[in-house]
Amino acid sequence: xxxxxxxxxxxxxxxxxxxxxxxxxxxxxxxxxxxxxxxxxxxxxxxxxxxxxxxxxxxxxxxxxxxxxxxxxxxxxxxxxxxxxxxxxxxxxxxxxxxxxxxxxxxxxxxxxxxxxxxxxxxxxxxxxxxxxxxxxxxxxxxxxxxxxxxxxxxxxxxxxxxxxxxxxxxxxxxxxxxxxxxxxxxxxxxxxxxxxxxxxxxxxxxxxxxxxxxxxxxxxxxxxxxxxxxxxxxxxxxxxxxxxxxxxxxxxxxxxxxxxxxxxxxxxxxxxxxxxxxxxxxxxxxxxxxxxxxxxxxxxxxxxxxxxxxxxxx
Amino acid sequence: xxxxxxxxxxxxxxxxxxxxxxxxxxxxxxxxxxxxxxxxxxxxxxxxxxxxxxxxxxxxxxxxxxxxxxxxxxxxxxxxxxxxxxxxxxxxxxxxxxxxxxxxxxxxxxxxxxxxxxxxxxxxxxxxxxxxxxxxxxxxxxxxxxxxxxxxxxxxxxxxxxxxxxxxxxxxxxxxxxxxxxxxxxxxxxxxxxxxxxxxxxxxxxxxxxxxxxxxxxxxxxxxxxxxxxxxxxxxxxxxxxxxxxxxxxxxxxxxxxxxxxxxxxxxxxxxxxxxxxxxxxxxxxxxxxxxxxxxxxxxxxxxxxxxxxxxxxxxxxxxxxxxxxxxxxxxxxxxxxxxxxxxxxxxxxxxxxxxxxxxxxxxxxxxxxxxxxxxxxxxxxxxxxxx
Ligand SMILES: Nc1ncnc2c1ncn2[C@@H]1O[C@H](COP(=O)(O)OP(=O)(O)OP(=O)(O)O)[C@@H](O)[C@H]1O
Ligand SMILES: [Mg+2]
Numbered sequence: 001x002x003x004x005x006x007x008x009x010x011x012x013x014x015x016x017x018x019x020x021x022x023x024x025x026x027x028x029x030x031x032x033x034x035x036x037x038x039x040x041x042x043x044x045x046x047x048x049x050x051x052x053x054x055x056x057x058x059x060x061x062x063x064x065x066x067x068x069x070x071x072x073x074x075x076x077x078x079x080x081x082x083x084x085x086x087x088x089x090x091x092x093x094x095x096x097x098x099x100x101x102x103x104x105x106x107x108x109x110x111x112x113x114x115x116x117x118x119x120x121x122x123x124x125x126x127x128x129x130x131x132x133x134x135x136x137x138x139x140x141x142x143x144x145x146x147x148x149x150x151x152x153x154x155x156x157x158x159x160x161x162x163x164x165x166x167x168x169x170x171x172x173x174x175x176x177x178x179x180x181x182x183x184x185x186x187x188x189x190x191x192x193x194x195x196x197x198x199x200x201x202x203x204x205x206x207x208x209x210x211x212x213x214x215x216x217x218x219x220x221x222x223x224x225x226x227x228x229x230x231x232x233x234x235x236x237x238x239x240x241x242x243x244x245x246x247x248x249x250x251x252x253x254x255x256x257x258x259x260x261x262x263x264x265x266x267x268x269x270x271x272x273x274x275x276x277x278x279x280x281x282x283x284x285x286x287x288x289x290x291x292x293x294x295x296x297x298x299x300x301x302x303x304x305x306x307x308x309x310x311x312x313x314x315x
Numbered sequence: 316x317x318x319x320x321x322x323x324x325x326x327x328x329x330x331x332x333x334x335x336x337x338x339x340x341x342x343x344x345x346x347x348x349x350x351x352x353x354x355x356x357x358x359x360x361x362x363x364x365x366x367x368x369x370x371x372x373x374x375x376x377x378x379x380x381x382x383x384x385x386x387x388x389x390x391x392x393x394x395x396x397x398x399x400x401x402x403x404x405x406x407x408x409x410x411x412x413x414x415x416x417x418x419x420x421x422x423x424x425x426x427x428x429x430x431x432x433x434x435x436x437x438x439x440x441x442x443x444x445x446x447x448x449x450x451x452x453x454x455x456x457x458x459x460x461x462x463x464x465x466x467x468x469x470x471x472x473x474x475x476x477x478x479x480x481x482x483x484x485x486x487x488x489x490x491x492x493x494x495x496x497x498x499x500x501x502x503x504x505x506x507x508x509x510x511x512x513x514x515x516x517x518x519x520x521x522x523x524x525x526x527x528x529x530x531x532x533x534x535x536x537x538x539x540x541x542x543x544x545x546x547x548x549x550x551x552x553x554x555x556x557x558x559x560x561x562x563x564x565x566x567x568x569x570x571x572x573x574x575x576x577x578x579x580x581x582x583x584x585x586x587x588x589x590x591x592x593x594x595x596x597x598x599x600x601x602x603x604x605x606x607x608x609x610x611x612x613x614x615x616x617x618x619x620x621x622x623x624x625x626x627x628x629x630x631x632x633x634x635x636x637x638x639x640x641x642x643x644x645x646x647x648x649x650x651x652x653x654x655x656x657x658x659x660x661x662x663x664x665x666x667x668x669x670x671x672x673x674x675x676x677x678x679x680x681x682x683x684x685x686x687x688x689x690x691x692x693x694x695x696x697x698x699x700x701x702x703x
Contacts, residue, residue: 048609050609070611073611074608075610081602081609084606085600085602085603085605085609086606087603087625088625089625098612099610102610102612
């Protein structure tokens with residue numbers, strides 16, 4: 001658990017982070033969003049003390065971060081950044097094994113751990129272990145960066161725009177993988193991005209920052225439904241919010257049980273697909289009704305355009 | 316391999332054209348009855364007759380033919396021919412010595428004319444061109460030179476004793492060896508000392524940014540003083556020091572000799588050393604450093620395991636530049652009695668004996684080239700990520 005209590009950071013006369021309070025529960029994925037220069041990275045880097053905070057207190061599991069030795073603190077916290085920061089003169093395997101080596105694990109244990117992580121992140125050992133970072137694609141390098149951050153199995157993971165430099169498709173793949181990973185590992189993650197779609201897709205808790213302050217935080221869906229002010233609203237996409245919300249809700253949320261009489265709808269949609277996907281299928285197929293199917297392709301319900309659009313008051 | 320194409324290799328063609336022109340147009344050797352008299356020059360046909368001179372052209376023409384429509388095999392044949400010509404060059408000089416030097420006049424000596432020098436230069440360029448075209452390793456390229464070098468050695472032992480350069484060497488064998496030793500020692504100590512000081516200064520500049528501008532100011536200023544002037548400037552203070560401090564005098568420190576030379580050499584070496592070391596250490600990707608610290612490496616670990624290894628190739632580049640520069644500057648230091656190979660150059664200039672000048676200049680040239688090649692290759696190997 002990470003807790004920031006009335007934390008500020010000043011660089012000379014400039015206040016980069018202004019009196020923010022934030023609590024990230026164990027196992028929660030917290031995403032910081034905001035425009036460039038609003039203090040996201042500064043907030044993140046204060047947690048592992050790459051930047052010392054000027055005021056307030058930062059606690060890790062109830063203990064102030066300043067009571068730890070810097071190196072000890074950082075070795076307990078995974079850290080992944082946009083440029084990967086991989087050491088160009090070390091092989092992939094050696095890069096991943098960095099923190100375990102700093103922690104003086106026995107060699108065999110480090111090897112086993114590196115192997116485990118490479119498998120976990122889809123980097124076949126034979127192919128990648130002895131490569132140098134310059135021989136990797138952007139997506140592969142970023143996977144190595146995440147593997148390195150996870151190496152010593154830290155409770156906490158700090159990620160600063162880790163997928164920021166990737167093409168949209170690779171980025172989406174890695175987002176999926178991060179979600180899957182998180183479902184298995186239950187780390188406490190603070191994730192910085194300025195891509196709102198990425199933020200909405202990943203966040204358990206979404207924190208919107210503006211000029212060094214937190215303007216709103218909560219579940220993504222709650223922020224979409226009730227933005228605190230015009231800034232949050234525009235950041236969330238203004239008129240696009242409807243689609244963004246639809247992307248967060250599964251079809252199963254709005255479908256209703258299948259009635260035998262209405263079997264004429266031909267187009268199908270999976271029940272765990274998002275409402276946004278359902279809408280897209282309707283637009284593309286010129287269909288006002290979709291049959292909803294489960295994992296085994298059995299029809300379980302139907303979704304009409306009217307129900308999709310007007311959630312609550314449709315009959 | 317893909318660089319071998321069917322189009323004419325212009326480089327080889329023009330090199331061989333230059334070789335032909337040098338062969339026919341420039342004197343091969345000059346012969347003098349003794350050391351004082353300036354010799355008379357001989358063109359290639361005058362040395363061995365038109366027939367033999369024309370025969371010697373055949374490999375050049377053949378290389379041109381092979382370069383006209385190159386393929387891998389043809390270039391390999393051209394390479395063999397170039398090595399053959401390099402090997403034949405000392406034999407040609409031996410032939411000239413046998414034909415032109417009267418064995419009964421012991422003072423007679425033969426100088427190498429501009430022709431063979433140009434030929435040597437052109438053939439070496441052709442060798443490099445062929446080596447790169449064929450994708451051969453640098454080491455193999457050097458290995459190929461072993462054959463011509465062997466031929467040179469044999470010729471020197473058996474037939475080339477009238478060669479003026481060789482005679483100058485024979486007459487000064489001991490002086491040459493000690494001069495070479497002094498030269499290497501001066502360069503080695505100067506580079507070593509300036510490396511230690513340079514690294515310390517660069518580290519201090521990183522620690523205290525205020526020291527940086529002042530430091531570079533002083534070093535830049537040092538670099539602009541002409542070397543002769545700097546040697547002169549050091550004369551008075553060092554002479555005074557050695558007269559005041561007994562143990563310095565006992566060490567051999569005085570206004571002339573090795574002490575001012577070493578001081579000046581270190582002075583000149585500091586700028587390239589400090590600049591490269593500083594730039595190298597500062598130039599390491601800041602995000603890599605950020606990650607290293609974020610992973611929990613201590614300051615010492617970041618420096619030793621990340622910053623230093625990543626900076627090493629550039630630091631080595633500084634050592635290379637400094638060493639090559641010091642090898643040349645040490646020649647000038649002979650003027651203030653520091654010894655070294657420069658002694659022969661200035662003696663030779665004084666006596667208008669060009670071969671004596673060469674005796675000093677050629678080893679300096681080869682030393683510089685050797686250091687350049689070795690340190691350059693080492694830097695290449697140290698590049699992060701190994702050899703790509
Ligand atoms: N080391 C520093 N010294 C002085 N000012 C700094 C320093 N680091 C950050 N700042 C300032 O603090 C403010 C917040 O910077 P920060 O890097 O946290 O922004 P960010 O939200 O991460 O932006 P981006 O999305 O562009 O990465 C900026 O105005 C920046 O100029
Ligand atoms: Mg940032």
